[in-house]
Amino acid sequence: MNTIRCIARLDVKGPNLVKGIHLEGLRVLGKPEVFSKFYYEQGADELFYQDVVASLYERNGLHDLISNVAKFSFIPLTVGGGIRSIEDIKSMLKAGADKVAINTAAINNAELITEAANTFGSSTIVVAIEVAKQSDGSYLAFTDNGREYTGVEAINWACRAEELGAGELVITSIDQEGTGEGYDYELLRRITSKVSIPVVAHGGAGKLEDIKQAVDCNANALAFGSVLHYDFLENNASFASEDEGNTEFLKKGTGYGKINPFSIGDIKSYMVSNQIPCRTI
Amino acid sequence: MSHDMNNATNMKLIIVDYGSSNLFSVINACNYFGYKANVTSDPDIIKNADAVILPGVGAFQMAMKRLEKLNLISPLKEIIESGKPFMGICLGLQLLFEKSEEFGATNGLGYIKGTIRKFPSDLNKNFKVPQIGWNSITNPDNGNWEKSPLKTLRSRGEFMYFVHSYYADIEERKAILSLTTYNEVNYCSSLQKENIFAAQFHPEKSGKKGLEIYKNWFNSF
Numbered sequence: 001m002n003t004i005r006c007i008a009r010l011d012v013k014g015p016n017l018v019k020g021i022h023l024e025g026l027r028v029l030g031k032p033e034v035f036s037k038f039y040y041e042q043g044a045d046e047l048f049y050q051d052v053v054a055s056l057y058e059r060n061g062l063h064d065l066i067s068n069v070a071k072f073s074f075i076p077l078t079v080g081g082g083i084r085s086i087e088d089i090k091s092m093l094k095a096g097a098d099k100v101a102i103n104t105a106a107i108n109n110a111e112l113i114t115e116a117a118n119t120f121g122s123s124t125i126v127v128a129i130e131v132a133k134q135s136d137g138s139y140l141a142f143t144d145n146g147r148e149y150t151g152v153e154a155i156n157w158a159c160r161a162e163e164l165g166a167g168e169l170v171i172t173s174i175d176q177e178g179t180g181e182g183y184d185y186e187l188l189r190r191i192t193s194k195v196s197i198p199v200v201a202h203g204g205a206g207k208l209e210d211i212k213q214a215v216d217c218n219a220n221a222l223a224f225g226s227v228l229h230y231d232f233l234e235n236n237a238s239f240a241s242e243d244e245g246n247t248e249f250l251k252k253g254t255g256y257g258k259i260n261p262f263s264i265g266d267i268k269s270y271m272v273s274n275q276i277p278c279r280t281i
Numbered sequence: 282m283s284h285d286m287n288n289a290t291n292m293k294l295i296i297v298d299y300g301s302s303n304l305f306s307v308i309n310a311c312n313y314f315g316y317k318a319n320v321t322s323d324p325d326i327i328k329n330a331d332a333v334i335l336p337g338v339g340a341f342q343m344a345m346k347r348l349e350k351l352n353l354i355s356p357l358k359e360i361i362e363s364g365k366p367f368m369g370i371c372l373g374l375q376l377l378f379e380k381s382e383e384f385g386a387t388n389g390l391g392y393i394k395g396t397i398r399k400f401p402s403d404l405n406k407n408f409k410v411p412q413i414g415w416n417s418i419t420n421p422d423n424g425n426w427e428k429s430p431l432k433t434l435r436s437r438g439e440f441m442y443f444v445h446s447y448y449a450d451i452e453e454r455k456a457i458l459s460l461t462t463y464n465e466v467n468y469c470s471s472l473q474k475e476n477i478f479a480a481q482f483h484p485e486k487s488g489k490k491g492l493e494i495y496k497n498w499f500n501s502f
Contacts, residue, residue, distance in 0.1 A: 001462060002408050003415045003440070043488070045415055070309050075488050076442060096305050098486065121339045123411050123444045124303075168413060196402065198409045220409060279415035279440035281488060 003277045005221035006267050007046040007078075008039040008228055009202060012062060013053050019226055021178030021257075023130070023146035026052065029229050033068055038232055040073040042264035043281040047077050048101070048170070048200075048223060050128075054082025055104050055144040063095040070096025080128050080170075084109075089116055093124070101126040101170055104143040107150055107157070110164055117165030126200075127166040129154055131187055132174040139187055146174040155190050162195045169195065170223065173203035178226055180206025180259030183214045192218035206259045208270040215276050224267070231261035289315040289499070295330040296320045297357070299337070299347045307336050307370065310485035310495050327356040332365055332502060337372030338444065341381040341397055344372055345389065354390070361392060361477060366502045369479035371445060374472065377479055378449060392477060395451040400464055408464040411446040418459035418470050418482070429458055429473050430497040439490050441470070441482035449481065 010032050011018050017035055018026040029035075036047055047069065054060045060082040070077060079092050080101030089100050106113050106127050116125045130142045131154040139154040158169055171191055173184035183204045192199050201214045202223035214222055271278040296307055296318045304320055311318040311334075318334070319326065327333065335357065337344055348354050361367050369377050378389045381397035389397070400410045420426055420436035443461070448468040451457060461470035461481070471480040478498060484491035 001416050002464075005414050040488070070306065071312070074306070074310060074313075074485055074492055076486050093303065094305060096309065098303060098306065123338070123413055167411065196409060198413055220414070280438075281440070281490070 001277050003045075003279050004215055004219070004271065005045040005200075006264060006271075006278065007048050007200060007221055007223040008035075008044045008264070009048045009050070009223040009225040010035060011050045011052045011225065012065065013051075014061070017229065018052065019178065019229055022174055023052070023172075023177050029233065032065055035229065035232055036069045036073055038236070039228065039264060040075060043268060043279070044075065044264050045279055046075055046221070047073060049077070049079045049081075050101070050145075051079075051081030052145050058082060058084070060088065060092065063091065066092070066095040066097050078126060080126070084112070086112075086115060086119055089120060089124075093120070099124050099126050099168070101128040103128040103130060104148070106161065106166075107141065107143055107152060110160070113161060113164040113166055117167065122165050122167035122197075125166055126168045126170055127158075127161040128170040128172065129158060129161070130172045130174055131184070133184065133187070139190070142174060146172075146177075154187070155194060158191045159194050162197050166197060168198045168200065170200040170202055176204025177202070179204055180226060180257055182206060182210045183217075183219075183222075185213055185217050188214060188217035188219050206257075208262060208266065211267065211270060212274055212276065226256075226259050227261050228263065230256060230259060231263045231266075234261055235263075290317065292316075292331040292502075293326075293329065294318045294332050294334070295327055296334045296336060297327060297353065298322045299344065299351055299353060303338055304336055306483070306485040307334060310492060313492065314496055314499055316499065322351050322353065324352045324356040327353065328359055330360060330365065332367070333357070333360050334368045334370065335373035335376065336370045337376065339372060341372065341375055341383045341389070341447065342387040344376060345387055348376075357390065361390070364476045366498070367477050368498060369477065370485075371481060371483060374479035374481050375447060375449060377472075377477065378451075381447065383447060393449075393451065393456055393472060393474060393479075394453040395449055395469075397447045398450050399447050400466060402464075410464075411444060412463050413444050414442070415440040415487075416443050416461050416463060416470075416482070417441075418461050421457055421460050426458065430478055430494045430501065431458055431471065432497055433493050434490060440487070441480070441484065441491060442486040442488075443470075443482045445481060 078099040084105035198220035201219035451469040484494040
């Protein structure tokens with residue numbers, strides 16, 4: 001069987017789970033441990049943590065979070081943000097991560113991918129590519145959570161990352177991220193037709209039908225952020241962050257835009273009824 | 282079977298450390314059930330263990346070389362032959378076989394008859410190598426899980442987490458506990474032979490069902 005993985009994507013800033021739109025305008029939602037536990041219990045196939053301020057501070061600050069989560073969550077954990085050396089990878093694996101995702105450092109120093117794959121095995125090394133569509137229809141890769149222009153063409157970079165030894169690619173559409181308007185299907189199709197390593201679609205999931213469309217583009221795994229977080233908060237309002245009071249928009253029932261929150265359970269039911277192979281618990 | 286209430290704390294449970302990176306999830310799974318495992322590459326400590334877990338990810342040949350260099354081949358053989366509980370995970374399953382076809386041919390520990398082979402790659406059908414993800418395990422002969430760590434699982438349709446490019450082409454059919462199909466290859470995803478239990482998948486990364494396998498294994502001694 002070739003199952004499609006459902007990944008809960010958690011963007012973390014300091015001690016908080018945050019969520020923005022186009023990787024910007026981050027709102028504090030609550031404690032990532034609480035959300036993690038819920039997704040694990042619900043049957044998420046993997047948890048993906050991105051330290052969204054790591055590149056800024058030139059280090060990943062998620063070690064404590066990961067070692068806490070690894071004690072109760074026995075599914076694969078992937079961590080990205082500020083990973084720039086073999087030592088960084090080693091310490092993240094030691095904290096309990098199973099895979100690390102590299103973006104900025106991979107673009108600045110492509111040999112790191114090869115060295116990391118040779119040291120830890122390809123299946124441990126994920127290359128994350130943040131992509132924005134240009135007015136001429138081309139796709140360019142960005143770094144530092146979508147802030148830094150690189151001029152690197154994204155589809156070629158995806159192929160190059162595979163050659164260098166990446167075991168998997170996470171493709172984030174900056175344009176779609178946080179909007180709920182669906183994944184960037186053209187981008188997915190263009191990349192999955194060129195590479196033979198697994199591709200994770202990220203950025204834009206807002207309704208269940210987006211799943212089928214991404215699978216039709218041959219994505220091997222789907223990452224979900226806003227839809228899951230908002231579903232969790234709707235059903236567990238007491239866990240919303242009170243410290244920073246940034247979840248008012250949820251209580252008002254406004255701030256979702258095109259996002260129709262759904263749970264891991266909803267995703268799996270949808271997949272089963274659409275004959276998309278997936279893990280069921 | 283021991284009825285010692287302090288079994289978990291008294292017994293010498295060893296996780297063999299031979300430079301394979303992902304030991305932490307195995308340690309966490311043991312801790313979850315109250316077992317404080319000793320993570321070591323010391324041949325004498327391994328020889329005197331009550332139960333041994335051989336984890337591992339990565340390349341077969343490199344792993345055999347490391348085990349040799351660390352003088353761990355004979356203590357591992359001693360433990361396996363002593364009849365003490367032995368669990369192999371992922372590469373730890375593969376190393377129990379006679380040989381691997383990776384980079385020519387490399388001999389393994391030789392306790393299970395068969396060869397470790399690479400998955401054929403088939404891009405058209407969207408099967409990727411390595412297989413990274415969840416796949417189901419099936420009991421090929423309904424009923425024989427009762428005396429195995431899989432005893433509380435459904436005999437088909439349980440999903441486990443796999444990360445591998447090579448699979449076990451097993452000749453010793455009697456040792457097969459579960460079969461899994463990937464890219465049209467139907468292969469042995471877990472096995473049991475005397476005191477050996479081994480899984481190609483990662484029970485410590487397979488959610489609650491995977492943890493049940495650890496629990497059942499611990500409860501068997």
